[in-house]
Amino acid sequence: MAKRTRASQSAHNEAVKMVAQRLTKQQWKVCADLPGYCRPKSVGKSRRIPDVEATKRGATRVIEVETKGTVRSDKEQHSSFRRSAAHRKRTTFDILVVED
Numbered sequence: 678m679a680k681r682t683r684a685s686q687s688a689h690n691e692a693v694k695m696v697a698q699r700l701t702k703q704q705w706k707v708c709a710d711l712p713g714y715c716r717p718k719s720v721g722k723s724r725r726i727p728d729v730e731a732t733k734r735g736a737t738r739v740i741e742v743e744t745k746g747t748v749r750s751d752k753e754q755h756s757s758f759r760r761s762a763a764h765r766k767r768t769t770f771d772i773l774v775v776e777d
Contacts, residue, residue, distance in 0.1 A: 685744045685777040692742045692775040693728045705731035705738070721757040737768040744777040 681689060690711060697709040708715040708730045717730035717739075729740040739758050743751060755772060762770035 681744060681747060682777070685746055688775055688777055689742055689744050689747075692773065696729050696740055696742065696773065697731075700729070700731045700738070703733075705733040707731045720761045723754075723757065725754050725757055727758055735767055737762075737765065739768065739770045740773060741770070742773045742775060744775055746777050748772070748774050 693709055693711055697707045697711065697714060700707045708717040710717060710726050710728050717727045719726055720739075727739045728742045729738070731738045731740070739762055741751075741755060741758060755770075758770045762768040
């Protein structure tokens with residue numbers, strides 16, 4: 678996982694919170710890697726934690742939020758999430774890139 682500046686981490690966390698809130702309003706059961714939310718399930722041998730995992734009527738969405746400074750450096754993590762989603766029925770993986 679790439680390191681972020683304090684400002685970049687703040688932008689990242691705010692984006693994760695907004696995604697989690699939007700999905701909750703859409704009636705998804707949401708786990709997010711933020712205080713106040715259940716923690717998403719770990720993925721792969723490295724036990725990586727996605728930023729958001731949401732389920733609804735048997736479908737699952739795995740979402741990773743990246744800042745422009747980390748989107749290229751976290752490719753191994755993205756591959757792990759993508760492979761995991763591909764092996765699970767009705768599961769998608771998305772990357773959301775936000776400004777630092």
